[in-house]
Amino acid sequence: MEMQGQSSNESKSSTETHASRMMDQGKKSSFRMVLDCDENGMPNLCKYYEIQSCYTMDPIPFSLQDEAEETEEAEETEFTKSDTEEMEMADKLFALGRKGWESAWGDDCGNFEDRTVLSPMHFTHCTPGLIPYAARTVSTLQIYSVKIVGTDGKLKLPLHVYGIVAARDAVDYNRNILFSRRRENCQKLTPEDPFLRLTDPSRAIVAVDHVDFEVQLKVKGSSRSRDRALMSHCFTYAGGYHEGLHTTFSSNSFCTVEFSYERLTETVQATILSARVVEGAPWPFEYGGRIMSSSPPQEVTDSLSRQVVLVDSHRSDDGGEMPMGSDGYIDLSRHVVSVELEESLQFVIQAYSQSGDAIARQGSVRFRTKYCNISRAICEIGDSKVEITVAWSQLAKHKRDIL
Structure with a gap:
């Protein structure tokens, strides 16, 4: 793992001292320090702690109360001096990374908070x-899930999370948002659902070069002044040619953020334009449902490790109801997935039973991969039919190729 810091001896000493203290706290951290600055003393990369897939731990899930037990008087986390120092150091490192990004890319890529518009x-x-010629079939990262787990039970109940999780690739170096919630629309984490509700990336994450990930999450308190930082951290996926499911952990003394993803080679991107119930009675999603995609086609398992969940009423903000628009259109949470050229793209549609803990009906449909154009197919689920519309496109390796 690599981290960049200020070039002054004082900053370097302070950072190394903090890093040493973190390593001495146990086997939660394993990294080496590299302070890489340019000739003017400015950091030239946005890299801090990179935690490799070989990093192992035994995370403890957050112990959360049922909603019925939540009150305004709920106990809140009280940070020790050491905790506060650690979070302050994390904020300083993040701010340092921001300065490094602005120095390296600000003139060409705009503001640090700007989102990719490709x-x-x-x-x-x-x-x-x-x-x-600018259209390519290149390597991409397929993000499956981002999970929050506890480390030592410091966080108290309830746990309502907001903030941003984003990726930056070499296409334009701007934020490609994976999770974004404001304080007034925070997400509640439970033992049954410790996963952040991802909202895409807005385009495929190109993995020809390194990919930087940013995590800025807070826990909502009884008032804004009582909000607490959960994690402020950057790490880098440095590439490689390994295949299969990959897991990376980003950790501090309060929690661990677990990223599950896969590097796919020679891919196109598929944009799910719509999922619409076009025929059928009774309504197939009376008790909610779930739509998933996978490439190559995967059997649905409890872990759903290699399934991209496009929508799940159990994890929606609509009280368990399938999020719907007008004319039978289903409101999907995620829309963009990567598909390897030699594989097909499968959709699995499930309708929950009245009890809510079983699948009443299920159907699936497959799409042949294309370089471009639009595909439509019908998925039968019981007596109902759901039409799936997919737009296919190759990728740009760098934004200058299409300017």
């Missing part, structure tokens, strides 16, 4: 056989 359908309407 469309996942940039090459969708190309003519087959006449696709521009």
Whole structure:
């Protein structure tokens, strides 16, 4: 793992002292320090602690109370002096990384908070056989889930989380948002659902070069002044050619954020334009449901480790109801997935039973991968039919290729 810091001896000493203290606290951290600055003393990369997949631990899930037990008088986390110092150091490191990004990319890429504006359908309407040179089939990262687990039970009940989780690739170095919640729309984590509700990336994450991840999460308190930092951290996926499911842990003394993802080679991006109930009675999602995609097609398992969950009424903010628009359209949480050229894209649609803990009906449909254009297919689920519409597009390796 690598971390960049200030070039002054004082800052370097302070940072190394803090790093040593963290390593001495146990086997929760394993990294080495590299202070890499340019000739002007400015950090030239946005890298801090990178925690590799070989990093192992035995995380303890947060012990959360039922909603019925939540009151305004709920106990809140009281940080020790050491805890406060650790969070302050994390904030300083994050701020240092921001300065490094602004120094390296600010002139060409805008503000640090700017989001990527490249469309996942940039090459969708190309003519087959006449696709521009800038359109590529490159390696991408498929993000499956981001999970929050506890480390030593410091966080008290209840746990309402808000903030940002984002990725930056070498296409434009801007934020590609994975999770974004404001304080007034925070997410409640429970033992049954410790996963952040991801909202895409807005386009495929290109993994030809390194990919930087940013985590800025807070826990909502009884008032804004009582809010507490949960994690402020950056880490880097440095690439490589390993295959299969990969897990990376980003950890501090309060929690561990667990990223589950996979590197796919020679991919196109599929944008799910719509999922619409076009025929059927009774309504198939009376008690809620779930829609997932996978490539290559995977059997649905309890862990759902290699399934991209596009929508799940059990994890929605609508009280367990399937989030719907007008004319039978289902409101999906995620829309963009990566698909390898040699594979197909499968959708599995499930309708929950009245008890809510079983699948009453299930159907699936597969799409053949395309370089461009739009595909439609019908998935039968019981007596109902759901139409899935997918837009296909190749990717841009760098934004300058399409300017």
